Amino acid sequence: MIRFENVTKRFRGTSKPALSDVDFEVQRGEFVFLVGASGSGKSSCLRLVLREETPSEGRVVVLGRDLRTLSNRKVPYFRRHIGAVFQDFRLLPTKTVFQNVAFTLQVIGSSRGFIQQAVPEVLALVGLAGKEKRFPHELSGGEQQRVAIARALVNRPQILLADEPTGNLDPATSVDIMQLLARINAGGTTVVMATHEAGFVDQMQRRVIELRHGEMVRDERHGGYGDRSALPSLAPEPERGAAAVAALTAVLEVQREAAIAAAAGLDPTAVPPDDDEAEVPADAASASAGVAAAAAAAAAAVAVTAAEAQQAEALAHADEEPVADDAPPAEASVAPVPASQTQAIPVIDLEQIEVAELGLADRLGLGETDPDDEVGPTS
Structure with missing residues (x-):
C-alpha cells in the first residue's frame, strides 16, 4: 500500500x-x-x-x-x-x-x-x-x-x-x-x-x-510509544499575580469568620473548645485584633490606595456593634500606640468587594498606588 x-x-x-x-x-x-x-x-x-x-x-x-x-x-x-x-x-x-x-x-x-x-x-x-x-x-x-x-x-x-x-x-x-x-x-x-x-x-x-x-x-510490530523524554510537560506555568489573588481569597475567608465571631461576641483567634458548654469570652478587643490581623495580611498581598483604605475602614466601623456595658474596656487589654508609629491598615468589607470583581491590573498588583505606600505591586 x-x-x-x-x-x-x-x-x-x-x-x-x-x-x-x-x-x-x-x-x-x-x-x-x-x-x-x-x-x-x-x-x-x-x-x-x-x-x-x-x-x-x-x-x-x-x-x-x-x-x-x-x-x-x-x-x-x-x-x-x-x-x-x-x-x-x-x-x-x-x-x-x-x-x-x-x-x-x-x-x-x-x-x-x-x-x-x-x-x-x-x-x-x-x-x-x-x-x-x-x-x-x-x-x-x-x-x-x-x-x-x-x-x-x-x-x-x-x-x-x-x-x-x-x-x-x-x-x-x-x-x-x-x-x-x-x-x-x-x-x-x-x-x-x-x-x-x-x-x-x-x-x-x-x-x-x-x-x-x-x-x-x-x-x-507490536510496540509501545518508547522514549517519552521529548513529550511536552503537562505542568502549567505559574501565572503572574496568582499568588496575590490566592492570598486575598484566603484573607477574605479569614475576615468573614472574624466578622461573624465579632458579631457573636466570640474570640476569632481562639481554638474552639471540645466542651459544648464552654464559656463564651466577652472580650471584643480580641475580635478586633483578629480582624486587624486579617486586614494586615490583605494589605501585604494586594496594594490598596489610600482612598480605598479610608472607605473600607469607614464601612468596617459602621458595621461594628456596641460593646456590652459589662465588658472590660479596650484600654485595659490593648495598650495605645502613638499615632506617629501607626499606619492606616485597610479593612476590606466582604459586602463591597469580591475577588472576581477586581480589575485585571489590581489582581496582578499593578493598579494605582500611593507613592508613600510601603507595599508595592506583587511580582
Missing part, C-alpha cells in the same frame, strides 16, 4: 533534511503509528504520501504508483483513494454537517443519488446520525472531529491518514475517536496515524515507526 524507499527530503533554506534515508513499507489493512518529537518528520511523511511534497532522494510508492512520475493533473484523482484527518478539523463553518461531508463527493462529481445514500451511511458509522442539519459551531470538539473523519471516509478510501487527530480533544473524547479509528481499520482500511498520545500507543500495541531528527530509529 505505502512504500518508502531510502527517502530523503530537504526543504529549501534548511541545512538538515526533514527526512534522511527513511525506508519502510505498510501493508494493506495495517494500523501504523508514527511517533516522535515535534520536528522529527512525522508530518513530512504524511505529506509525501498525499503527494503534497515529493522526495529529494529515493521514491515513495502508494497504491502501486511511483509518486515521482505522477503528473500534477492526476494528483486530484490519486487523492480520491486517500482520506486525511487533521488536528484542526478544517470544516466549512457556513455549511451543515451533511453539506460538509457531501462537499467532498460534489467536488469529484458524484451523482446526487450516491450522495444522498453515502452521506447518511458514513454519518451513522461515526455516530452522528440525526445531526445532519447542525452547523460546526453547534457541535462539540469530538463531534467536529467525527465530521472530519466522516468526510475523509465518505468516498470509501483505501488509506486513511490521521495527523494528530486527538490533539485538540479532551481525554474521554480522544478515547472515542481512537475506538472509531480502530473500527474503521477493522473494516479493511489502512490507517497511518501520527501522534504524541503515548497512552493510546501503549494500549493498542500496533505497529510503531519512530522517527528522530528525520531518521527512522525503530520499526516495531
Whole structure:
C-alpha cells in the first residue's frame, strides 16, 4: 500500500533534511503509528504520501504508483483513494454537517443519488446520525472531529491518514475517536496515524515507526510509544499575580469568620473548645485584633490606595456593634500606640468587594498606588 524507499527530503533554506534515508513499507489493512518529537518528520511523511511534497532522494510508492512520475493533473484523482484527518478539523463553518461531508463527493462529481445514500451511511458509522442539519459551531470538539473523519471516509478510501487527530480533544473524547479509528481499520482500511498520545500507543500495541531528527530509529510490530523524554510537560506555568489573588481569597475567608465571631461576641483567634458548654469570652478587643490581623495580611498581598483604605475602614466601623456595658474596656487589654508609629491598615468589607470583581491590573498588583505606600505591586 505505502512504500518508502531510502527517502530523503530537504526543504529549501534548511541545512538538515526533514527526512534522511527513511525506508519502510505498510501493508494493506495495517494500523501504523508514527511517533516522535515535534520536528522529527512525522508530518513530512504524511505529506509525501498525499503527494503534497515529493522526495529529494529515493521514491515513495502508494497504491502501486511511483509518486515521482505522477503528473500534477492526476494528483486530484490519486487523492480520491486517500482520506486525511487533521488536528484542526478544517470544516466549512457556513455549511451543515451533511453539506460538509457531501462537499467532498460534489467536488469529484458524484451523482446526487450516491450522495444522498453515502452521506447518511458514513454519518451513522461515526455516530452522528440525526445531526445532519447542525452547523460546526453547534457541535462539540469530538463531534467536529467525527465530521472530519466522516468526510475523509465518505468516498470509501483505501488509506486513511490521521495527523494528530486527538490533539485538540479532551481525554474521554480522544478515547472515542481512537475506538472509531480502530473500527474503521477493522473494516479493511489502512490507517497511518501520527501522534504524541503515548497512552493510546501503549494500549493498542500496533505497529510503531519512530522517527528522530528525520531518521527512522525503530520499526516495531507490536510496540509501545518508547522514549517519552521529548513529550511536552503537562505542568502549567505559574501565572503572574496568582499568588496575590490566592492570598486575598484566603484573607477574605479569614475576615468573614472574624466578622461573624465579632458579631457573636466570640474570640476569632481562639481554638474552639471540645466542651459544648464552654464559656463564651466577652472580650471584643480580641475580635478586633483578629480582624486587624486579617486586614494586615490583605494589605501585604494586594496594594490598596489610600482612598480605598479610608472607605473600607469607614464601612468596617459602621458595621461594628456596641460593646456590652459589662465588658472590660479596650484600654485595659490593648495598650495605645502613638499615632506617629501607626499606619492606616485597610479593612476590606466582604459586602463591597469580591475577588472576581477586581480589575485585571489590581489582581496582578499593578493598579494605582500611593507613592508613600510601603507595599508595592506583587511580582
